Amino acid sequence: MDRIAAPALAAAGPEKLIARQDSTVAIVAFVGLAAALVLLFPFPPILDYPNHYARIWLLSGGIGEQPFPEIYAVDWNRTFTNVGIDLLATWLGPLVGADRLARALLFLAIVLPPLGAIGLHRALFGGRHHWQTAMLSLSWCATMIGGFINFQIGLGMALGFACIDLRLQGRNPALVFAWRLAAALLLTVMHLFALGFYMAIVCGLEFSWRIDIVRSKAGLMRLAGRLALALGACVLPPFALYLHTAALPNAGGNGLGLAWNDGIVLIALNLLSAITTYVPVVDVVLVLPLILICMRAVRAGDIRMHAGLAVAACGLLLLSCVSPRHMLGTGWISWRFPIMTALVAMAMVCPFANLTRRQAILLALIINLAVFGRTGWVGWNWWLAQKDVAAVETVLKKVPAGAAVLPLGHEPETVSGLAHSNRHFSWGLDTFRHLPTLAVPFSRAFVPTLFTAKGKQPLSVLSPWSEIAVPEGNLLSIGVLSCPAMMQEYKGFTPYLSDWRRRFDFILVANADIPDRYVGTLMPAGLTLVEDAGFAKLYAIDKAMPAEPLLIPAGCATAS
Numbered sequence: 001m002d003r004i005a006a007p008a009l010a011a012a013g014p015e016k017l018i019a020r021q022d023s024t025v026a027i028v029a030f031v032g033l034a035a036a037l038v039l040l041f042p043f044p045p046i047l048d049y050p051n052h053y054a055r056i057w058l059l060s061g062g063i064g065e066q067p068f069p070e071i072y073a074v075d076w077n078r079t080f081t082n083v084g085i086d087l088l089a090t091w092l093g094p095l096v097g098a099d100r101l102a103r104a105l106l107f108l109a110i111v112l113p114p115l116g117a118i119g120l121h122r123a124l125f126g127g128r129h130h131w132q133t134a135m136l137s138l139s140w141c142a143t144m145i146g147g148f149i150n151f152q153i154g155l156g157m158a159l160g161f162a163c164i165d166l167r168l169q170g171r172n173p174a175l176v177f178a179w180r181l182a183a184a185l186l187l188t189v190m191h192l193f194a195l196g197f198y199m200a201i202v203c204g205l206e207f208s209w210r211i212d213i214v215r216s217k218a219g220l221m222r223l224a225g226r227l228a229l230a231l232g233a234c235v236l237p238p239f240a241l242y243l244h245t246a247a248l249p250n251a252g253g254n255g256l257g258l259a260w261n262d263g264i265v266l267i268a269l270n271l272l273s274a275i276t277t278y279v280p281v282v283d284v285v286l287v288l289p290l291i292l293i294c295m296r297a298v299r300a301g302d303i304r305m306h307a308g309l310a311v312a313a314c315g316l317l318l319l320s321c322v323s324p325r326h327m328l329g330t331g332w333i334s335w336r337f338p339i340m341t342a343l344v345a346m347a348m349v350c351p352f353a354n355l356t357r358r359q360a361i362l363l364a365l366i367i368n369l370a371v372f373g374r375t376g377w378v379g380w381n382w383w384l385a386q387k388d389v390a391a392v393e394t395v396l397k398k399v400p401a402g403a404a405v406l407p408l409g410h411e412p413e414t415v416s417g418l419a420h421s422n423r424h425f426s427w428g429l430d431t432f433r434h435l436p437t438l439a440v441p442f443s444r445a446f447v448p449t450l451f452t453a454k455g456k457q458p459l460s461v462l463s464p465w466s467e468i469a470v471p472e473g474n475l476l477s478i479g480v481l482s483c484p485a486m487m488q489e490y491k492g493f494t495p496y497l498s499d500w501r502r503r504f505d506f507i508l509v510a511n512a513d514i515p516d517r518y519v520g521t522l523m524p525a526g527l528t529l530v531e532d533a534g535f536a537k538l539y540a541i542d543k544a545m546p547a548e549p550l551l552i553p554a555g556c557a558t559a560s
Contacts, residue, residue, distance in 0.1 A: 019360035021353075026133040026368055027118065030375065031111055034139065037379050038107045042099070043438070045278075045385040045422040045431035046106070048147030050438050051451050052085065053102045055459055057441040059086055060093025060101065067402040071446055071465045074458050080241035082456045084150050084190035098441070109149045110139050112156020113339070117347040119163045120201075124306055125350040130364045134290045135346045137371045140283070140378050141339045142273035142332075145425040147434075151336065154194025155343065158187055162201040169205070173229070180233035188238040193336045199234045200312045201344065203227055207308025259326040261334055267321050269427060274338035277374075278381045278421040286374045289366050297351030309348035316341040329453060329472070381422035385431070388423070391533035392435045392510070393442065398531045398538055399506055401444035404468070406496065406504040406541075407436035410516040411477040423511065433475035435536075436508045445506075448496040449473030468496035468503050478509055479518030483556035486518070501526065501541055512537040519553045 043050055063072050074090075076083075085105050093101050118132045144152055161183040168176050180202070187195040206226045261270045272280060275287045297303040320337035327333055352363055399405060409432070425431055439445040452459045453471035461469040473494065480486045480497060491497050496504075507527065513534045515521055526545035531538040 018354050019357040021130050021355070021360055021364075022128045023118075023130055023132040024128055026130075026364070026371070027115075027136065030133075030136045030139075030371065031115075033372075033375055033379075034110045035107055037375075037382060038103050038110070041382045041386060042103070043385075043389045043435070044106075044382040045388075045425070046145055046147040047425070047429070047431050048434060048451075049102075049106060049149070051434040051449070052105075052147065052149055053098070054437045054440040054447075054450055055457065056085065056089040056093060056102045056105075057098040058459065059089035060098035062098065062441060065444060067444065067446075071462060072452075073460050073462055075460050076458045077245055078454050078458050078460060079456055080245040081188050081192045081238065082150050082190075083458060084153060086458050087189065105149055105153065108156070109152035110144060112153055113159065113343055114139050116156040116159025116163075117343045120159050120166070120347045121350070123163045123166050124309075124347070125304065125353070127353070129350055129353060130360065130367050131293075131346070131349070131351055133364070133371055134293070134367045135343075137287060137290060137374055138274070138339065138342055138346065140275070140277050140374050141342075142276050142335050142426045143339055145277050145431070146332065146335070146429075148336075150191040151193055154187060154191035155197055155340065157190060158194045158198035158201065159343065159347070161187070161198055162205065165202055166205055177229060177233050180230060181237060184234040185237040188241060192238065195234060195238060197340050199231060200316055200340070201309070202230045202234070204306070204309040204312030204344070204348075206230060207311055209306055209308065257327060257329060258324050260324050261321075270325075270334050271320055271338050273332075273335040273426060274342040276426050277378055278425050280427065282377055283374065286370050286377065289370045293363070293366065294349065294351050300352075302354055303349055303351045304353065305350075306348040309344055313341055313344040313348060316344060329455070331472075385422040388432060388510075388535040389435065391535035392438060392508075394533040395508060395531040395536045395538035396439055396442045396445075399439055399443040399445050399508075403443070403445045403505040404503060405436065405439045405443075405445050405447050406500055406507045407447060407449060407475055407510065408478045408480070408507055409433065409475040409510040410512055410514050410521075411479070411518065412511070412514045413517045430475065430511070432510050435510055436475070439508070449475075470494060470496065475510060477518055478507075478516055478523065479553070479556060481524045482519050482522060482553060485556060501545065502543055504541055505543075506530070507539040507541060509537045509539070511535065518556060522553055 037044070043053070058068065058072060059074065062068060063074065088105065089098070089101060096104075114135045114137075117135045117138065121132055121135070122128065164179065165176075165183070168179055183198060184195055187198050206223065261267050272284070275283045277283055294303070316337050320334065320341055323334045323337055325332065325334045352359070355363060409430075423430060423432055434449070437447050437450050439447050440450060446465060448469045449472070450459070450461075450469070451457050451472060452461050452469065454460075456471075460466075470493065476490060476494065476497075477486070480490055481500070487497060507523075512532075523539065526542040527539040528542065529537065530540050
């Protein structure tokens, strides 16, 4: 690899000497703080995490407890990718326990992406620059708060594998090809997007530091050959696994299910997903100093860049702008590329490598305030959310084993302010919709919205429970029980709403301390309040109650 040598040390006196930078203490402190947050807050406001937790509990041995042998089954032929945490739950869950494993996986999802970027930066530039501390800020992004655990861990793995790939450059081509085959297989199993990320990084590294290789025909042909070998090694494992399982998300669904970010504002908001958590304005303010550092370094001429990775970052940025928001039953596809772009962009540059001691201290102070400020902001939101988690745990104590629980919620008129920002992230998306799935491990009860999507999870629902289960589900408003128009609108993809009185034993209402925008606090007749814990309420369903005309609230007129 053609490295760019660092400038020589100045010799004009002690104050003019280039200071030695060391980010180790900050990195260790951040990792320790992330571990403390995961230990202190068992169920932080991370959207998909409770649902993943319930599945991890089942795969760790819970599926053998009554009544679950009659409800769920495990079929590894349902999918060939996105199963990393499922495999670990099957192998390690019985040994370490589902709770410890789930927390460990959450911790890895937080720290692995920035640690991988730091490792790649050190392999490229050498040293322990303060800029590496800045990369820790990318632990907090929309995909992390969304609970995309496999995806986040896969990003870290891809960056780590790229470091090994970098060391193997120039070695025996057969050895490099074999390594890339192995890396691609592991990444495919963890998450298919992680494999795509690895491919983008490998292609960028093949361009090396300079892209003048493309100025000659011979150099261009050599580059094309290396890229073809790299991409071929990466494509073979997923192709072979696909031929074996032939399972894709949304199998049997209606087409590709495409939805786009079709506007400049939506594209800009999508790009911000690389940094947004609970209130985007706060995140932008705390990330702005890192952007200004790069801009100042460019003006000062004290910045180095890996040109090949810059090409990769531009390609990922383009995908961030043009990729669909939803496709093949998978949501927020377009969120995956901005965080990839940000990780590569931060790893490919080294700003302010040549600073005096005073300047280095100032740089470290600014970066640490930005990074640990964001972490403190996230931790504060996690602390606020524990009252809501406790409320759900309280009502679940009243649910007997084997019961069927219908999860619903109060949909607020508008998203709350900073005091309740933990309940929402990234422009109003809720973080609590999957908390009711904790009924599976806590109450040994059935919930229809546990993740069981073919092509994504190995868990399947047995008949007759499959008639009232969905592979992925949202938390619908309680208004759906009182508003015929809403019931008709949602019934097509939520079959459990049909004849809900007979099929379910309880209704768990989340976000219940805020009036629903459609029906306020009105509930249909025949429901008995069993437990009111504020954020969560539990109602028992009177199955013997005959059908009667609905008292339709005025708010139902605006439901559709």
